[in-house]
Amino acid sequence: MGGGDVVRVGLIGCGRIGQVHCRALEWNPKADVVIAADFFLKAAESCAEKWGIPRAVQDWKEVVASPEVDAVVICSPSDTHCEIIIAAANAGKQIFCEKPIDYDLARIDEALSAVQSHGVKLQLGFQRRFDVNFVRVRDAVQNGEIGTPYMVNIISRDPAPPPIDYLKQSGGLFFDMMIHDFDMSRFVLGSEAVEISAVASSFDPAISEIGDVTSAIVTIKFENGAIGAIQCCRKAVYGYDQRIEVLGSSGAVETGNNYPNTAIISSDAAIRRDLPLNFFMDRYKEAYAAEMEAFIDMVRTGTDPVVGGIDGRIPVVMAYAAAKSLKEGRPVKLSEIK
Known part of the structure; x- marks a missing residue:
């Protein structure tokens, strides 16, 4: 065009x-x-x-x-x-x-x-890559602002589990929820995972009954020598919790949650603020708009997609490795997943 x-x-x-x-x-x-x-x-x-x-x-x-x-x-x-x-x-x-x-x-x-x-051209819908906070974390790592990256820590918690009918066809926590975090880990570090270990549990009998989990921690080894940890949980009563930190040889970079306002209330009893944004569509409203703008620009100019097909495949491989690790109780190399 x-x-x-x-x-x-x-x-x-x-x-x-x-x-x-x-x-x-x-x-x-x-x-x-x-x-x-x-x-x-x-x-x-x-x-x-x-x-x-x-x-x-x-x-x-x-x-x-x-x-x-x-x-x-x-x-x-x-x-x-x-x-x-x-x-x-x-x-x-x-x-x-x-x-x-x-x-x-x-x-x-x-x-x-x-x-x-x-x-x-094919662009995949990983909208977190267009969030200005996560982009700044990636830029800090890629520009050497924190030196050589040692470790990345990602926290991802939803306000409440999705409906059980949705979960039945979702593929499970690793494939549905944590897949965003798998992508984010490789996005911010600029390196691919080589080995994954997973532990998980469930606090919801209905979710357990369909063979899924509600809480999981995954540790990752990356090609560049860095290590990572991802915490995912289907329920955080205080809202949508999305945080990330990368520690490097000369510093660290982190980003926290988004809030509906910046007001802080101070009294003789406590210092408090309103809860974080409670829904992913509110949290990532601007990121969704930027994502779609990138797609339209790609179509008009013929440039390569910001998030290509391979970026859709690799997190699925990581999800399979996490599921295999959980089932077998051992670290799983991504090379094992065919």
Whole structure:
């Protein structure tokens, strides 16, 4: 496309995250959503009415086949991503897809092969890479501001577990929740993991019954010699808890939670402030907008994606290694995961 062209976007999946991307695209004068699809037609029609999208359909294949669509934004259920990516690549569309590509590595490779063979671009939805706080942590590491990185510590806690029906198809904590943290660990360090160890437990009988866990700690060894720890928990009663710290040979860099305001209340009893933002869509609202802006710019200029297909594959490998470590009670090298 030419640098001055408006990108015509087809949205596939009109649920919660699809609406977030619609908001970001509405703000972007370089993009125009021309069609929306959802397995529930009423959801597509409601989305189209809310965001001024001229056409709503039930079958995502109509989006992929439309000559009026330059790029697709895939926000459908996880188990449909791979099929839609392959079809979109075959149709010559540029592609944005929410994580994961798939939970099966062979299927992921099939999708990435289709993208490559048809010469289209694929950007993965790891919105935390566009958060200004995490970007600053990465920059501090990559620019040598803290010297040689020794260790990274990531804390990731949700306010409450998702509905059990969602968890049944999510792939589990390592694949659904911690996958963002796996990506963030390699993003900020600029190095790949070589070995993973995991311990986990569950405080929720219903989640235990479906074979999942609610709390996990994963330790990681990286190629550059650094080590890392990721703490994930499905429930933190005080809000959405997202923190990261990297310690290096000449200093450290860290970032804490985001709050709805900066007010601090001081009295003779305590010094306190309001709770952190309680929902990931509030916490990462600006990051989602920046992520979609990067995708539209990629489509218009033909540059490589900021978060490419391989960035969608590696965290899945890390998740498999964590699951294997938990099951077998031993460290697992990523080279064991095929």
